[in-house]
Amino acid sequence: MADKTLETLFHETLKDVYYAEKKLTTNLRKMARAAQSPDLKAAFEAHEEETQGQVERLTQVFEVIGKRPRGKTCDAIEGIISEAQEIMEEFKDSPAHDAGLLAAAQAVEHYEISRYGTLKAWATQLGLDEAVTLLDATLQEEVAADEKLSSLAESVVNAAAEKAA
Numbered sequence: 001m002a003d004k005t006l007e008t009l010f011h012e013t014l015k016d017v018y019y020a021e022k023k024l025t026t027n028l029r030k031m032a033r034a035a036q037s038p039d040l041k042a043a044f045e046a047h048e049e050e051t052q053g054q055v056e057r058l059t060q061v062f063e064v065i066g067k068r069p070r071g072k073t074c075d076a077i078e079g080i081i082s083e084a085q086e087i088m089e090e091f092k093d094s095p096a097h098d099a100g101l102l103a104a105a106q107a108v109e110h111y112e113i114s115r116y117g118t119l120k121a122w123a124t125q126l127g128l129d130e131a132v133t134l135l136d137a138t139l140q141e142e143v144a145a146d147e148k149l150s151s152l153a154e155s156v157v158n159a160a161a162e163k164a165a
Contacts, residue, residue: 010122011067017115018058019071024108025051027081031105034088037098039156044105047145054141057134061123064131080107099161102153109146116142 025048032044062069084104091097116139123131 006122007065007126010119010126011065012072013115013119013122014058014061014065014067015070015072016074017112017119018055018062018069020074020077020112020115021051021055021058022071023074023077023081024048025055027084030088031084031101034092035098035101037152037157037160039152040098040102043145043148043152047105050141050145054138057138061119061128061131061134064128064134076111077108080104080111083107095163096161098157099153102149102157106146106149106153109142109149112142113139113146 028044028048028051032041032048035041035044059069084101087097087100087104091100116135120132120135120139123129123135
């Protein structure tokens with residue numbers, strides 16, 4: 001039980017979110033190609049670029065704790081991505097397609113907000129000030145991405161899906 005510390009949990013969770021961000025980079029590209037709305041496509045493309053920066057920040061956090069950057073399979077993100085893929089297949093050419101994609105993207109954002117908030121709190125507890133700064137920067141980006149997606153849903157995407165019904 002000696003190795004089951006907050007520091008170990010921090011490292012394991014860091015590997016989990018590192019995997020998730022790397023996996024999302026590829027899937028955001030797929031979602032951007034699948035999006036029918038130019039605004040949603042642009043939002044996915046912008047967040048894909050932002051996600052690459054988040055991976056770089058995570059690499060810096062690994063350096064702060066003296067560990068090699070590597071991921072471990074994140075079952076939560078695998079599930080959310082699987083749901084997004086189902087939406088892309090089942091609602092292809094449907095007016096509700098983009099609303100479903102946007103909902104899947106928000107599920108990702110909510111997961112990431114939870115993870116980054118937790119990691120930031122643990123980094124604070126562990127006295128990892130540089131990691132706190134890096135994690136907070138990403139947390140703020142994830143919150144802003146979620147707000148942008150909510151605005152896009154309310155102003156464009158959901159209305160387009162509903163009008164076509």
